[in-house]
Amino acid sequence: MIKKLAITGGTHGNELTGVYLVKKWQKSPKLVERSSFITVTQLMNQQAIKEVRRYIDHDLNRSFGLSALADKTLDSYEAKLAKELNGLLGKKGGCNPNVDFIVDLHTTTSNMGLSIVVSNESVTTWRAIAYLCQMQPKLKVYRWRGDIENSFVDSIAPHGFAIEVGAVPQGVLRADLFLETEALVYHLLDFVEKENQGEILALTDELEVYEHEKLLDYPRDEQGDIVAMVHQERQGRDFTLIEQGEPLFLTLENQTITYEGDPRYTLFVNESAYYEKGFAMTLAQKVKVVIKY
Ligand SMILES: [Zn+2]
Structure with a gap:
């Protein structure tokens, strides 16, 4: 049962699709409200968003490793921010997380189309991805296995992934990709609502995935x-x-x-x-x- 889902944008301050989708939903929260769970929206790196930069000191989306979160001596802007966000949306690895599912919104200058970057192995995460692929056949899935420890934003919740869309330049909004990302998030909310309500979803048995x-x-x-x-x-x-x-x-x-x-x-x-x-x-x-x- 998913009780709380977070939609996060602006983890990278120059990726405007997520920034403006979150701003849109903060103005009109009804769009992301569903009956069986709470949806929260969060602008992640607010200083980087203001400066339209990826980050201030280092990449926030590589700052959620357990050891980094526990290290009190790390005091860069993003290290402190990561601890704050982990308190809000985590805590990572804890038995009583504030949020059950995180979808983190990104864009890329590469021609990745509409894609998911996933490093979570949870059944719920993969069922959600299978549902999204069913609703949006051109969606592609990339399973990331690059780091020794997963330090992405979505790793602080039990379930989740990132959405990557492109090609779009940094600091630019593209209406088509904005609309496609928005539609994908609504499909995700519908999936969680259906799962929570015990609806039997006819999902594919296996999914084609690009394995890192x-x-x-x-x-x-x-x-x-x-x-x-x-x-x-x-x-x-x-x-x-x-x-x-x-x-x-x-x-x-x-x-x-x-x-x-x-x-x-x-x-x-x-x-x-x-x-x-x-x-x-x-x-x-x-x-x-x-x-x-
Ligand atoms: Zn990004």
């Missing part, structure tokens, strides 16, 4: 500076197969660097925020995930 394998960095020089770009033939090709010998990067001297490896799907291709993190794209494999009852 590894992050691929740009070619760099000895100083760590980038010496090649994502190749023009790979640009925009998210959730698309790349095979041995296909163009991957283009050096500043116009030399093509090809992909060497087994066939994989490329995701988050040329995402602006990931230059500093040191990756040009994610490689993933397509797998089936069994949906449990």
Whole structure:
């Protein structure tokens, strides 16, 4: 039973879809109200939102690791904010969480379309995803397994995931993606309402998912500076197969660097925020995930 669900936006202050959806729902809370549970909406990184920046000191969406939350010596803006938000929407790993389900709204400069990033294994989370895929067939699911410890916003609640939509530049609203994200959130609320009321939902037995394998960095020089770009033939090709010998990067001297490896799907291709993190794209494999009852 989900008693409380949180819709969070502005975890990254320059991703405006989530910021303005939350503002919309704070003006008109009836839109996200349902009879069997409470919906809360939260603007996460308010200073970064004001400055239209991803973050002030470091990435808030990598700040919810248990050890970081427990470390009182960490006093950066986001470290303190993460502790505050964990008190409000967590606490992470606690037996009496304030919120049962978190959906965290993001955008990406990559051509990810309408997608879910999930690292939670809970049955409820995966049933919700199966329902959303049924309601929105073009929705794609990316299972993240990149970090040693999951430190995403949605990890502080027992159930949840992030919605990633793109391509949209940072600091920009795109009406089509705004509407699609909004519709997806309403489907999620409908799902929770139906589950809470014991409605038997005919969900698929298994779901096609893009399973994280590894992050691929740009070619760099000895100083760590980038010496090649994502190749023009790979640009925009998210959730698309790349095979041995296909163009991957283009050096500043116009030399093509090809992909060497087994066939994989490329995701988050040329995402602006990931230059500093040191990756040009994610490689993933397509797998089936069994949906449990
Ligand atoms: Zn984001």
